[in-house]
Amino acid sequence: MAHTKAPSAFKNPLIRWVDDRLPIFTMISKEYGVFPTPRNFNYLWNFGALALVMLVIMIITGVFLAMQYTPNADLAFDSVDRITRDVNGGWLLRTLHSNGSSMFFLVVYIHIFRGMYYGSYKRPRELLWLFGAVIYLLMMATAFLGYTLPWGQMSFWGATVITNFFTALPIVGKAITTWLWGGFAVANPTLNRFFALHYLLPFVIAAVVFLHVWALHVTGSNNPLGIEPKSDKDTLPFHPYYTMKDMFGVSVFLLIYAVIVFYVPDYLGDPDNYVKANPLVTPSSIEPEWYFLPFYAILRSVPNKLLGVILMFGAVVMIFLMPWLDTSKVRSAKFRPWYQWCFWFFVFDSLLLGLVGSQHPEGIWILLGRVGTLYYFGFFLVLLPFLGWFEKTLPLPASIAESVLGGGKLAGSTVAAKPMEKA
């Protein structure tokens, strides 16, 4: 196991001095240098690194925005405008941050779908998956809180609609909502606490990301075949193979991000949020940012408010339960012909629900919303448990190396790989 063995000593005396007292360099080398990683990742395995890049960008831009922002209902809107108008580079900070939330969700959604397709949530990675689901939940809370801060029309009315969910709770609903608002409507106290929480939660996310990565480094990564590495031949050291691949992926991703930030910065936003919040004027349609639309569609597909709220939160709970709802022993959808269909229908269903969420709930949209909601829950609660029992899965390859390299080339390839292991 050449590449799992950590270098015992570093040449640089300062690094060695630190490492003898706190083996942080040994740890970095072990976890990111020689860390044995399945050799068959496709580009979907870039999205974890991309998500981390987005978290860092959001925290850095957010901290600098907070230096110029005023969390007061009378001043917030103008202070945000001042950032874009007068603060040096403020326009760039703000558009990086506001579009960054969309990019962060886009990356995380692909990351989640990747995990669903290749069965990354299954034993022994259940806890890893749960940490991921917690990160996603925290992201949703953070994004919602952050969207309130510019105090535009959609900020205010979005906050009003979402916090009103809690009034659906029997008996205590009204009291809880008043407590959340710090008053009898969304107003200055609400904005103050939303700002405090919006600044706090990203650091909680960072902490859970640490746990997520820690758990990942205990179980090791899943891979497109969904079978565990059995020998050195199945893995490559993380560096340079995946560091370089991630760098390429990050660069392409930043390119796409830059096109949005510099050329269509308002495309994903709502023009109504350039209008200052006015509690007396309701916008013609209140709709959340695109990344919440599927849940919004589920909420509105039920005529009963409480049931709608329960289903909406239930939709997120489903993700948490995935490791125990899926009864199939085979991880990767590559070897699950039925699950593959169900999965792609689920992707389609999520997009459909997103579309439904952006429309006025009338006519065909109500029906589509209900069918979409039915499939959403059916996928988790019916298909996942039952497919495992009757689905005839395809034979799994003996090892990653065999599948990737084929039988004959195996010997030669390991020899060729040797020199790189020391890099």
Next chain:
Amino acid sequence: MSSFRAFLMGGALALAAVTASAQEMPVPAKQDWGFYGPFGTYDRAALQRGFQVYREVCAACHSMNLLAYHDLSGIGYGDAEIKAIAASVSVPDDPDDTGEVKDRPGRPSDRFKAPFANEKAAQAANNGALPKDLSLIVRGREYGPDYIFALLTGFKDTPPAGMKMAKGMNYNEAFPGHQIAMPPPLSDDRVTYADGTKANLAQEAHDVVTFLSWASDPHLEDRHRLGARVIIFLAAFSGVMYGVKRKVWSKIDH
């Protein structure tokens, strides 16, 4: 299988395209704006003409509270011109040593002087309707400049047969609901341009919308310039990283 997937995705996107146009708001005609596109810039002459239209026409009712006079350097005015423009208004000074508040001429650091003291005064002078602040009007409306242009040029003297107008309202083709409290603000020769440009309705509307677009998004040119550099860098860096990745992986079978 993969073609089926493509079909599903394509279907969802097509559905989105069809429904995106099904909103209740009339879709304004697309205009040719020089600031559109990746290399778009604001036409300085149009900006200054548009500011003239705002100052002589719109400013009678509409505030632009988020702009300061020194921001006008962004449309090509020099310090002396900005000082003169600011000094043309008088604004309340800070309380003096006796606590009395006197007026003083405006300074470049002052925000644009609003036509009314407060919203109530604005409504009282406008038949109960509140003239909107124009600082962010273009970014704050769907279809942005196309919509404002369509609104300014969309007034009709008589509403279509059968349409009942509320008292004091004006018919406008672009406005959602078609009844707007604002009377037609622009008409041929409403202003006399200093640069000799013929001031017909379309020209005035085009100029003032250019000015308002700049006011909504004053850093558009910086954004486009920096964007080009960032994208060229990232494209090159992606190419380099792709080469590095290929080289590293070429040493093993995969």
